[in-house]
Amino acid sequence: MVRTIAKDHDEKRKQILKSAAKVFADQGFDRASMSLLARECGISKANIYHYYDGKDALLFDILDTYLQELRETICGIELDGLSPTERLHAIVAATLKAYQGADNEHRVQTTGISALPPDQQDVLRGYQRDMVQQMSEAIRAAAPEVFEGEKGKLYSTTMSVFGMLNWFYMWNSHAGAEAREDYARLVSDLTLKGVRGI
Template sequence: MTRVRADDYGDKKQSILDRAAVLFARKGFELTTMVDVAAACGTSKSRLYHYFPGKENLLFEIVREHIAGQASELTDIVAMPISAEERFQRYVDAFVRRAAHSRDEHLVLMNDLKFLPAAHRKLVRKLETQLVDLMTGLLKEINPALMLPDKVQTPYAMLLFGMIIWTFTWYQKSGAIAPAELAARISHLFVHGFKDSGFADGCLNNGGR
């Protein structure tokens, strides 16, 4: 007989994912056990297996959910009927806000993707490539001449991604600079440069939506 799922199955599953993400981000995937996750969730190991058959399944769902949500949001932003620079600012703002809000998931994606089976890694990498392609398209619109040589297109997009992604190894949203301001400064720095940017405190150039 098929077991009927409880009405709160989805909520409990999400709670497990949230707590597992905290453990993986702070303790590391290799050192975290399903017993650790069960204890963090206030349940038994056997009960945990009702939701996830193994630790790798937990890891995959954490990173897949995080980057799939990101890809969906950023795709919608790039399709907006506004200028390329405005879409660029909104893209960076959304990326930074999601990474700040879901910092544990972001760190798990950065550090633990290598522990997934090849097929699952391929699915996640496909979504990551989608994000890079979206950014490459925006940069082409902003400065077509600069992005004309094929050989520079991916490097320019990856320079931006590196700036954002690695920031969250040290950045805390509770610090002196809020996510909206951080995003605005990243956008302005990348588009206008450092020496001649003219970016002053209090001048977010509408980047902190």
């Protein structure tokens, strides 16, 4: 007899992902056990195995869900009709806003991907590459003369922007939308104009 899926299956799955992300972020993937994960999720160990056959599968689902949604949010923003400078600001602001409320998932991303098999890493890094590519294209479009024939410089600049965004996430994770918008403007201006331009 085929086991039916409970009506609240997706809701419980989301709750498991959220709770497990906190455990992985606080304890680290290696130290987290399925018993600890089940306890944090408020369900039995047998019940968590109904959703995931092990913590590797759980880790991948956390990161796959988080990074896929992050990519869809950031790469899906409407940029038509914006100037190159406005496009960069829009992408930076969307990234900061998308980070809000996802502290644990973001922390797990920085340490957890390498714990997964290569084929799963490729999927997750593909999401990251899409976001980096979008940011890179916006930076190049805003200052094409600076990056003509300078792929290395463009990549370094792009990753420096993400570094500034990650700094904000680490030290101002509870900041609201207005503070994120203000910082997005500062990052955009600093990237395109330098310190004298802010």
